[in-house]
Amino acid sequence: MRQPTEISGSAMTGQQNDSSFETLWQELKWRGLVHVSTDEVELEKLLAGEPIxxxxxxDPTAPSLHLGNLVQLLTxxxxxxxxxxPLGLVGGSTGLVGDPKPSAERTMNTKETVAEWVGYLQGQVQRFLSFEGTNAARMVNNLDWTAPMSAIDFLRDIGKYFRVGxxxxxxxxxxxxxxxxxxxxxxxxxQxxxxxxxxxxxxxxxxxxxxGGSDQWGNLTSGTELIRKVEGKSVxxxxxxxxxxSDGTKFGKSEGNAIWLDPAMTTPYAMYQFWLNASDADVIARLKIFTFRSRAEIEELAEEVVNRPHLRTAQRTLxxxxxxLVHGVEATEKAIAASAALxxxxxxxxxxxxxxxxATAELPSATVSRDALGIIELLVASGLAASNSAARRTVTEGGAYVNNEKVSESETAITPDRLLHGRFLLLRRGKRNLATVEVRP
Incomplete structure (x- = not known):
C-alpha cells in the first residue's frame, strides 16, 4: 500500500507542492480546480509573486463540513x-441567514445552534491549515464585524453600492x-x-x-465588485x-446522505469505503483534486487503471x-483492518x-437471546438462511462461518466466550454473504 503524502507543519510554509509545474496556477488548472475565475493572466502572476x-x-448550516467543503479546504x-x-472564515452571521439554495428557502437555526456549530466548523477547518510560520493561517468570524453594525449603517455604507438589477x-x-x-x-x-x-x-x-464553489460565483463576485466600487482596487x-x-450524478451523495467530515456522522470506515468504491472513470480526477500526489504519481496510477484495473490500486491509494487527511493514519489503518477482517x-x-x-453498519442484523445461540437458529434469525432446513444444508456443505471460523456441525451452539465485545457475532454464508447478530443479556 502506498503511504499518504505527509505534509508537516514546516512543509506548509514551503514552496508549491509539485515542481513539475512552472506555476501554481498551472497546477490548479491541471488538477481541475478552476471552473471560473477573474482575470486568469493576472491571477497567474499574483499567485507566482509575493505571498498574498x-x-x-x-457557513455553519450543519454541525459538520462535508466532501463539497473538502474541495475548498484542500485548495x-x-x-x-x-x-x-490563508484566512479561514466561519460565518457566524451569514450562517444565521444561509445562502440561497436553488430549490427552496432554508430553515433558520437558532442563534445558540449556529454559535455551537461555528465552534465545530472552526475545529474542522483548523485541521487542514498550518498556524505557524510566516504565512500562518488565521481564523475569522464575520459575526465580529456584522453584529456591531446597525441596519441603517449597513444600508448606507454597504447596501448603496449594490444594484437590484x-x-x-x-x-x-x-x-x-x-x-x-x-x-x-x-x-x-x-450576497x-x-x-x-x-x-x-x-x-x-x-x-x-x-x-469557493462555482455555484457561489454570484456571491464571490459581489465582493470583488464592492471592493472595486468602494476602494477602487481589483481583487x-x-x-x-x-x-x-462521470454519469452526471451528484458527488458525495448516497441515497440522500452526505459524506460528512465529522467521524460521528460518517465513520472513517464509511469514508474509506466511499473512496474505495470510486469508478475507474472517476478515480483519476478524484486523485487530482483530493490528494497531494504529484503529477508523475497520478499518471502512473492512471496507467494502473488502464492496464491492471482489477487491482484497484488507484482506488486504494485515493x-x-x-x-x-480527514481522520488520520491510525483511523485509516483501522478501517482497512476492519474491511479485511470481515x-x-x-x-x-x-x-x-x-x-x-x-464496518458492519450496513449489514443485515438481528438481535437474539443467549438461549438462542445454536448455529441453525442464528443463520435463520440473521436472514442468511430462509429456513432451518436451508440452514442445515449450508452447514453441511461447509458454507457456515461464525466470526470467520467454519462451523461444520449443525448442532453446534455458540458459547458466550466467542462473542465479540461480549455481545456481537459476525455470521457468513459462503464467501460474501454477511450478517451480524447482537446477543441480549
Missing amino acids: TYYCGF MRRLQLAGHA TMLKKDVVASRLNSDEGISYAEFSY VLQGMDYLHLYRDYNCVLQT HAIGTPLITN AYDVTS FGQGDLRELDESTLRA
Whole structure:
C-alpha cells in the first residue's frame, strides 16, 4: 500500500507542492480546480509573486463540513503550501441567514445552534491549515464585524453600492424567483453580506483572493465588485467546479446522505469505503483534486487503471490518502483492518467496538437471546438462511462461518466466550454473504 503524502507543519510554509509545474496556477488548472475565475493572466502572476492573503468562507448550516467543503479546504492547503497566507472564515452571521439554495428557502437555526456549530466548523477547518510560520493561517468570524453594525449603517455604507438589477441576475436568485417558493429578502441579501466580508478582509488583512464553489460565483463576485466600487482596487476570485460523477450524478451523495467530515456522522470506515468504491472513470480526477500526489504519481496510477484495473490500486491509494487527511493514519489503518477482517483476512477480535460497528453498519442484523445461540437458529434469525432446513444444508456443505471460523456441525451452539465485545457475532454464508447478530443479556 502506498503511504499518504505527509505534509508537516514546516512543509506548509514551503514552496508549491509539485515542481513539475512552472506555476501554481498551472497546477490548479491541471488538477481541475478552476471552473471560473477573474482575470486568469493576472491571477497567474499574483499567485507566482509575493505571498498574498486569501480566504474561503464556510457557513455553519450543519454541525459538520462535508466532501463539497473538502474541495475548498484542500485548495486552501495547496495555496498555503505555495507560501500564501490563508484566512479561514466561519460565518457566524451569514450562517444565521444561509445562502440561497436553488430549490427552496432554508430553515433558520437558532442563534445558540449556529454559535455551537461555528465552534465545530472552526475545529474542522483548523485541521487542514498550518498556524505557524510566516504565512500562518488565521481564523475569522464575520459575526465580529456584522453584529456591531446597525441596519441603517449597513444600508448606507454597504447596501448603496449594490444594484437590484444586477442582484436579480444572479443564477440562484433568478431560479428562485421563477419558482413557486420565491425568495425572502433575508436570503436575497446574502450576497450583500458576503460582499461585505470580502471588503472587511481586504481592509483589515489586505486579502486579495477569495475561493469557493462555482455555484457561489454570484456571491464571490459581489465582493470583488464592492471592493472595486468602494476602494477602487481589483481583487480576485476563483470558483472551483462542482464535483459530479462521470454519469452526471451528484458527488458525495448516497441515497440522500452526505459524506460528512465529522467521524460521528460518517465513520472513517464509511469514508474509506466511499473512496474505495470510486469508478475507474472517476478515480483519476478524484486523485487530482483530493490528494497531494504529484503529477508523475497520478499518471502512473492512471496507467494502473488502464492496464491492471482489477487491482484497484488507484482506488486504494485515493481511499488511503483522503481518509488519512480527514481522520488520520491510525483511523485509516483501522478501517482497512476492519474491511479485511470481515472476510477472514484479519482478526475480528482486534477491532475496537466502534470500528466493528462501523464496518458492519450496513449489514443485515438481528438481535437474539443467549438461549438462542445454536448455529441453525442464528443463520435463520440473521436472514442468511430462509429456513432451518436451508440452514442445515449450508452447514453441511461447509458454507457456515461464525466470526470467520467454519462451523461444520449443525448442532453446534455458540458459547458466550466467542462473542465479540461480549455481545456481537459476525455470521457468513459462503464467501460474501454477511450478517451480524447482537446477543441480549
